[in-house]
Amino acid sequence: MLSRDEQTTPTPVVLGGQVESSIDSPDWPIWDQPERDALARVLESGWWAFEGPAEAEFEQRFAELQTARHGLCVANGTVALQLALEALDIGVGDEVIVPGFTWQATAATVVDVNAMPVLVDADPETYCPDPGGIEGAITPRTKAIIVVHLYDSLSDMDRILEIAARHHLHVVEDCAHSHGSQWNGRGVGSVGDIGTFSFQSSKTLTAGEGGFVTTNDEVLFDRLYSLRNCGRRRKGAITPATHDVQSGNYRMTEWQSAILLAQLERFEEQMKTKEQNAAVLDSTLGRIPGIKPMRRDRQVTRRNLYGYVFRYVEEEWQGLSCRAFRKAMSDEMGFEFGAPYRPLNMSSLYRPQTKKRHHLSEQYWDALDPGNYALPVAEHAYRHEAVRVLHQNLLTNPREISQIPKAVQRLRGFLPELLDWERSLPEGEWGAPPE
Numbered sequence: 001m002l003s004r005d006e007q008t009t010p011t012p013v014v015l016g017g018q019v020e021s022s023i024d025s026p027d028w029p030i031w032d033q034p035e036r037d038a039l040a041r042v043l044e045s046g047w048w049a050f051e052g053p054a055e056a057e058f059e060q061r062f063a064e065l066q067t068a069r070h071g072l073c074v075a076n077g078t079v080a081l082q083l084a085l086e087a088l089d090i091g092v093g094d095e096v097i098v099p100g101f102t103w104q105a106t107a108a109t110v111v112d113v114n115a116m117p118v119l120v121d122a123d124p125e126t127y128c129p130d131p132g133g134i135e136g137a138i139t140p141r142t143k144a145i146i147v148v149h150l151y152d153s154l155s156d157m158d159r160i161l162e163i164a165a166r167h168h169l170h171v172v173e174d175c176a177h178s179h180g181s182q183w184n185g186r187g188v189g190s191v192g193d194i195g196t197f198s199f200q201s202s203k204t205l206t207a208g209e210g211g212f213v214t215t216n217d218e219v220l221f222d223r224l225y226s227l228r229n230c231g232r233r234r235k236g237a238i239t240p241a242t243h244d245v246q247s248g249n250y251r252m253t254e255w256q257s258a259i260l261l262a263q264l265e266r267f268e269e270q271m272k273t274k275e276q277n278a279a280v281l282d283s284t285l286g287r288i289p290g291i292k293p294m295r296r297d298r299q300v301t302r303r304n305l306y307g308y309v310f311r312y313v314e315e316e317w318q319g320l321s322c323r324a325f326r327k328a329m330s331d332e333m334g335f336e337f338g339a340p341y342r343p344l345n346m347s348s349l350y351r352p353q354t355k356k357r358h359h360l361s362e363q364y365w366d367a368l369d370p371g372n373y374a375l376p377v378a379e380h381a382y383r384h385e386a387v388r389v390l391h392q393n394l395l396t397n398p399r400e401i402s403q404i405p406k407a408v409q410r411l412r413g414f415l416p417e418l419l420d421w422e423r424s425l426p427e428g429e430w431g432a433p434p435e
């Protein structure tokens with residue numbers, strides 16, 4: 001353990017000390033005159049719906065950013081996943097392998113197309129779906145794999161594409177956390193068959209709500225277009241007319257595209273700043289006993305962070321719980337050091353057995369039960385290990401960001417007192433981490 005200078009080391013905030021550290025990070029979302037002007041232009045143009053000039057420009061620019069041949073705005077990231085599955089003709093009788101450690105939509109949309117989500121555990125060093133677990137979950141009914149690029153890591157697309165090719169499976173990339181990131185020089189969302197994105201307000205590119213789908217396949221693009229737009233054919237569609245589909249309205253508005261174009265102007269700079277700061281955190285936190293940065297795969301050639309995540313090892317902190325550490329760090333820094341998603345086998349937001357329309361048969365209903373799955377890596381991460389910082393807290397300079405490792409060191413210097421503090425807390429005082 002680090003020694004501390006009793007005279008000069010300030011007492012941690014949870015032990016009654018004053019706030020020593022804070023980072024001057026912006027409120028999210030960031031907006032300014034360009035957003036005002038963009039909205040005024042849409043207002044005055046009278047073109048408020050879909051397929052306006054802002055949407056056309058945004059679709060082209062965002063698809064390019066992800067190195068995809070085609071891109072389409074849709075209502076949100078959940079709808080993007082649903083339409084991806086429908087475009088791949090996935091439905092009753094099909095199984096889809098999905099990560100058990102993700103936002104609920106990644107699995108819920110599989111249920112919404114009446115297919116069976118099969119949950120797999122996470123890679124302990126990236127928290128993205130474990131390729132070995134994916135391969136082990138394949139059955140003759142498996143039609144597709146949905147991977148998620150979670151927080152600041154990317155799924156191992158080399159291994160996943162290889163597994164998918166061997167078993168003739170489709171791959172959908174859920175890129176809600178990874179706008180701008182690249183795997184081996186290719187934008188995420190253009191590596192698998194279809195990529196899906198969210199522009200919901202917490203995301204690193206946002207219009208409050210909104211979503212996007214990317215693909216390199218023109219037939220899939222035609223289908224995605226029709227599915228988004230009440231079954232209408234895309235002008236210039238290459239697919240024969242007999243392929244028209246029944247669908248609904250899953251479009252996005254011109255207001256959102258206009259905002260997204262304005263947000264895009266700041267995006268590259270923000271991405272660079274976060275990456276620089278993440279590099280500082282990786283190297284400094286990685287030198288502190290009991291703290292492990294996530295694995296950085298060399299195939300990740302460009303990275304946008306939705307959050308910065310690191311691993312806390314309770315045993316190396318004499319059993320001080322990760323929950324206590326998250327709380328102590330949050331108080332120390334004045335912003336959240338939070339828990340990751342609650343794994344889907346224990347999430348209150350993933351309840352596939354609650355809607356009549358999903359009660360296709362007793363067998364299907366029983367198989368939907370998330371309690372059928374054990375996800376030990378994800379459960380351990382959620383309860384005992386993962387610490388997540390929001391992306392906007394990395395929008396600062398390297399000098400400020402280095403207050404984070406200093407705060408961790410300070411806590412380490414007060415370990416006996418922190419252990420006493422945790423023991424003194426009434427049972428259940430903090431409640432469960434939010435979902």
Ligand SMILES: Cc1ncc(COP(=O)(O)O)c(C=O)c1O
Pocket residue numbers: 076077078079102103105106148174176177197198199200209210211
């Ligand atoms: C990993 C992941 N997938 C899908 C979604 C769904 O996106 P939306 O909220 O835009 O529907 C989210 C949103 O939080 C997400 O984090």
